[in-house]
Amino acid sequence: MSTDLLRTPAESGADSHALPQRRRLHGPVSTRRQRRTVLAYTLLAVVGFLPSLLAAGAGWQALGLGLVVPGGGFLLHGAVGAAAMLLTLVALAVALVVWFGTGNVIVPVLVWLAAAGSATWWSAGDPEPGPVPAAATAVIVAAVALATVLVKRRAVARAHRLRAEREAYLPAEIAAYRARRAPDATGIGELDDKQLAHLRWLLELGLQPVGEFEGFDIVEQFQPSALRYQINHVQYALAQAQRHYLPNFDGYLSRAQENLIEKLAEPKVWGYWRLERLWGRLSLHYDPAARENIMFTGWSGICLNTYSATTGSARFAGSDALEFTLGNPRKTYRHGAESFNRSLVENFGRAEHTLFPCEPNWTYSTCNLYGINSIASYDAAFGTNHLAEVREPFVRGLRTEFMDPAGNLVPFRSDHLGFGVPASTGVVFAQAAGWARPTLPRLSEMLWAIACREVFQLDEGGLERSLETLMKTDPGNYRNTGLFARAVIAFSAVEVGDSAVAKAVFDCMERCNDPVEERGTRRFGNGSTFSNAIAAHAALSRPGDWSALITQPAPASARTGPLLGSASYDEVMVARATSDGDDLDLVLCPAPTRTGPVDASLRLRRLRPGGTYRAVSPSGTTEFIADRLGEAGITVSVAGRCGVRVEPIG
Numbered sequence: 216m217s218t219d220l221l222r223t224p225a226e227s228g229a230d231s232h233a234l235p236q237r238r239r240l241h242g243p244v245s246t247r248r249q250r251r252t253v254l255a256y257t258l259l260a261v262v263g264f265l266p267s268l269l270a271a272g273a274g275w276q277a278l279g280l281g282l283v284v285p286g287g288g289f290l291l292h293g294a295v296g297a298a299a300m301l302l303t304l305v306a307l308a309v310a311l312v313v314w315f316g317t318g319n320v321i322v323p324v325l326v327w328l329a330a331a332g333s334a335t336w337w338s339a340g341d342p343e344p345g346p347v348p349a350a351a352t353a354v355i356v357a358a359v360a361l362a363t364v365l366v367k368r369r370a371v372a373r374a375h376r377l378r379a380e381r382e383a384y385l386p387a388e389i390a391a392y393r394a395r396r397a398p399d400a401t402g403i404g405e406l407d408d409k410q411l412a413h414l415r416w417l418l419e420l421g422l423q424p425v426g427e428f429e430g431f432d433i434v435e436q437f438q439p440s441a442l443r444y445q446i447n448h449v450q451y452a453l454a455q456a457q458r459h460y461l462p463n464f465d466g467y468l469s470r471a472q473e474n475l476i477e478k479l480a481e482p483k484v485w486g487y488w489r490l491e492r493l494w495g496r497l498s499l500h501y502d503p504a505a506r507e508n509i510m511f512t513g514w515s516g517i518c519l520n521t522y523s524a525t526t527g528s529a530r531f532a533g534s535d536a537l538e539f540t541l542g543n544p545r546k547t548y549r550h551g552a553e554s555f556n557r558s559l560v561e562n563f564g565r566a567e568h569t570l571f572p573c574e575p576n577w578t579y580s581t582c583n584l585y586g587i588n589s590i591a592s593y594d595a596a597f598g599t600n601h602l603a604e605v606r607e608p609f610v611r612g613l614r615t616e617f618m619d620p621a622g623n624l625v626p627f628r629s630d631h632l633g634f635g636v637p638a639s640t641g642v643v644f645a646q647a648a649g650w651a652r653p654t655l656p657r658l659s660e661m662l663w664a665i666a667c668r669e670v671f672q673l674d675e676g677g678l679e680r681s682l683e684t685l686m687k688t689d690p691g692n693y694r695n696t697g698l699f700a701r702a703v704i705a706f707s708a709v710e711v712g713d714s715a716v717a718k719a720v721f722d723c724m725e726r727c728n729d730p731v732e733e734r735g736t737r738r739f740g741n742g743s744t745f746s747n748a749i750a751a752h753a754a755l756s757r758p759g760d761w762s763a764l765i766t767q768p769a770p771a772s773a774r775t776g777p778l779l780g781s782a783s784y785d786e787v788m789v790a791r792a793t794s795d796g797d798d799l800d801l802v803l804c805p806a807p808t809r810t811g812p813v814d815a816s817l818r819l820r821r822l823r824p825g826g827t828y829r830a831v832s833p834s835g836t837t838e839f840i841a842d843r844l845g846e847a848g849i850t851v852s853v854a855g856r857c858g859v860r861v862e863p864i865g
Contacts, residue, residue: 234381245616265279274335278332288335319490321494370619389664395713398712400757405802421453428483440743447514457472462772466818473522501546507572507574516559516593520552527773563605568612580626610655616628624644656762663707682719696746702750708753709757776821786809786815798860815853818847822846827839830860834857
């Protein structure tokens with residue numbers, strides 16, 4: 216086994232298998248912000264208790280206690296007041312959910328202040344209260360503070376205990392994974408019938424007019440069910456199919472991706488950002504690629520970059536490719552791959568711990584993994600080297616501020632307060648392992664090894680059981696289907712080359728997620744479009760395909776060799792299209808809407824102008840001459856799956 220498996224980041228670079236080596240639960244930036252929050256609250260509490268200590272009027276005391284504890288001013292009114300305080304706490308809990316879900320920092324503050332103001336109005340003119348309300352408020356504050364300290368101490372102890380356990384088993388678990396890992400795929404593959412059915416489902420989403428969203432889930436536009444995430448993952452799957460199966464096919468495959476990217480500029484897709492800027496930053500400036508918003512620039516940047524890399528098209532490459540407008544000509548923003556990437560690099564550079572927010576104030580570790588992949592995919596598409604500038608600071612920020620000492624990822628953290636959720640769920644380990652592999656391969660190995668041991672329980676034979684009981688909620692439609700968890704695990708298992716886990720997950724989806732085949736498409740009937748897109752992406756993947764798509768430029772033959780420029784979606788499905796630079800190898804199947812042989816009309820491009828070619832297929836050989844633009848149209852009889860080879864003569 217490699218002797219550097221558990222070296223510290225300083226010994227082997229920030230991307231390592233080492234667990235964070237620190238005593239505190241949080242990193243220095245988060246700790247500093249938490250201390251600032253505690254200090255600010257302490258000052259507020261001192262001010263809030265002063266009216267009671269000075270025996271001021273009832274109204275002033277109600278206002279002060281209401282600042283100390285949400286609804287605390289109502290305690291001046293006995294049992295009825297206590298009930299009002301409970302209602303305030305319920306309202307505040309709802310407001311905190313809204314704050315987390317939409318970045319609306321105003322609502323919790325308004326609820327807190329409204330309760331204090333209401334208690335002040337209610338108490339104005341009342342006789343001076345006794346010491347009981349202030350004492351009760353002090354007890355509440357002390358109890359919450361004590362509980363917080365005890366919970367934090369238990370969390371620290373648990374994290375260090377878990378880190379010791381993981382340090383003991385990780386070397387053997389990583390070695391076992393490496394021993395069974397399939398090598399990364401090479402060469403161009405051929406889509407089988409099931410993959411073609413998944414591909415056709417994706418294509419039908421992408422080929423509809425830009426302004427239409429049939430087949431997409433429209434629930435809300437702030438959290439995982441948002442349209443942008445569905446669009447992103449549909450395009451990722453199509454781009455990966457193009458890179459690894461169909462690099463020399465343009466036609467409806469490229470057109471579907473173009474439509475999906477154009478949809479990103481539709482107001483119903485990106486208009487959420489105007490609201491988030493207004494109630495999250497009190498700003499009327501809502502440029503989607505200015506400050507923050509990595510959930511848009513990071514996720515969608517991958518779409519623009521991989522489209523450019525796989526097609527060679529500059530359509531979305533510049534900074535004015537897409538127009539983002541909500542009807543105000545003075546606030547119309549134009550962006551493309553270049554400006555999205557510039558936004559990512561600048562935001563990573565200005566953030567104190569490199570990772571930067573999705574919603575104003577909330578930073579998500581997963582969204583930032585998409586962001587670093589977006590930068591890598593821009594480098595691959597355009598020959599730049601921005602990843603070198605941000606990679607090490609990024610992974611140090613991730614490990615220091617968004618991992619606890621046990622290596623658990625912190626899914627999200629408040630930039631204002633410094634607080635985040637205590638630890639990641641099992642699914643997060645598996646999901647992050649797949650997304651992180653292109654840019655952080657050693658961290659990916661560590662996360663996958665933890666998932667194999669603790670989530671899948673491979674050492675105890677618990678894989679199938681865990682797959683049926685993992686996270687049930689599908690964040691794409693908020694129903695309990697389990698498809699999302701299985702889809703992201705399937706994707707990651709394929710990407711990291713763990714074929715045994717991948718097969719088990721695909722088998723579980725077939726049993727549990729209602730596969731539906733209709734009109735030649737394939738999807739899982741009880742899952743969201745978001746989760747189905749990830750499942751299709753997994754089905755279209757081979758080991759290492761995601762990493763290659765993100766980090767490697769397309770092969771030269773894909774950019775210069777003969778190209779199947781167009782074929783009718785209603786006539787044929789293309790299962791393979793590749794070139795060695797001079798020829799064109801195709802595998803075609805009749806479209807599922809056809810019941811017999813199809814005379815398919817094919818438009819070929821990037822031939823030698825005036826060159827003589829022959830097309831060889833099971834139906835015979837056809838000779839033709841390319842026109843002065845290097846294009847030619849041919850007709851091929853397609854009866855079942857058949858190969859077509861186009862090659863120059865002489």
